[in-house]
Amino acid sequence: MTESVTTGRNLTASDPRLEVWRTFLQAHARLFRRLDEELREEHGLSLPEYEALVQIGRAPERRVRMSHLAQQVLLSKSGVTRLIDRLVADGFVERSACSHDARGAEAVLTPAGLERLRAAATTHLRGIDRYFVSALGADELDTLARTMQAVSLRAGSDAAAGEACDPVPDGLPS
Amino acid sequence: MTESVTTGRNLTASDPRLEVWRTFLQAHARLFRRLDEELREEHGLSLPEYEALVQIGRAPERRVRMSHLAQQVLLSKSGVTRLIDRLVADGFVERSACSHDARGAEAVLTPAGLERLRAAATTHLRGIDRYFVSALGADELDTLARTMQAVSLRAGSDAAAGEACDPVPDGLPS
């Protein structure tokens, strides 16, 4: 009944490596929900909304193209449209035409948005530290970064993988 | 390469450890979507639906309580109700009263459900192998299991605004 496990290249339904996958799923779900919940309770922002504010806030001029935002926040085009709709309704973001491309739209952070972003960042960073970083040793964090990168590459649907479009970690404006 | 960032206990917005968090999010999103998409295309099942079938199919008698299912599939009570609704509509599952508890309902796998599960398992296991397991060395997989367990523990228990949670309840050492 017991199949020898890590012997061959084929994964079977009883392979303990499947357990790792499930643990991974569970960790993500719990972590995401906890961070989302804390942001909602303390600042009225969902985690995706917060992440959008972060991306806008760290961009030069504090404005970002919608398409760029979609990649960063891991959402579809229409998802971003509606996310920005909400942030506009809340007064945290304004829409602005793109100067170079008349088709394009940019999301611009308002002063209120910047303020809210700064406040929420405290909560978020605390959460990341508490539930994520502090659970991992420095070497484990390193390993995690490497492995997640590898997984991301393999699962990357259509190209776009690891384009490392992350220059200027100028962090939050201050 | 890896600069030691562990200078202070406080996470700031420019801390590279935040990058690990984003990579983690991205890896999850891509992996989940890829596996979901493959299951849908080849078998008409979403990933949560497939996971529910797995949980039912591996249980004794191939029947599971709804509440138990909710924990396994990482869904709310109502989420499970509707997930099972769909599977019932597809003929893969039947509802059945629980013999011990007249309040309870159990989901039972139908022959068609078992058949579909077996077929889909091939696809899923292939995906897990291709995009997840094969991206990780044996030791990395081990590290991942341990760290995800730790994250899950910290984020899962109810220590929202207050205190760090007690370490290691029991059962999961090391």
Place this chain on the structure above:
DNA sequence: CTGATGTCGTTGACAACGCAACCATATCAG
């Protein structure tokens, strides 16, 4: 310039999920 084609963002229709309210039943105090 003009038409073909691709890209950007929005919209409508819809699927999936969570929360809170709700029954039905279990369980426990008295």
Place this chain on the structure above:
DNA sequence: CTGATATGGTTGCGTTGTCAACGACATCAG
């Protein structure tokens, strides 16, 4: 037994997300 309370599951409703279709603009061949 009886009433109070807790638990399992479903339902109504709101929220959030995707996909396909669309209009507006860009871009390039001719």
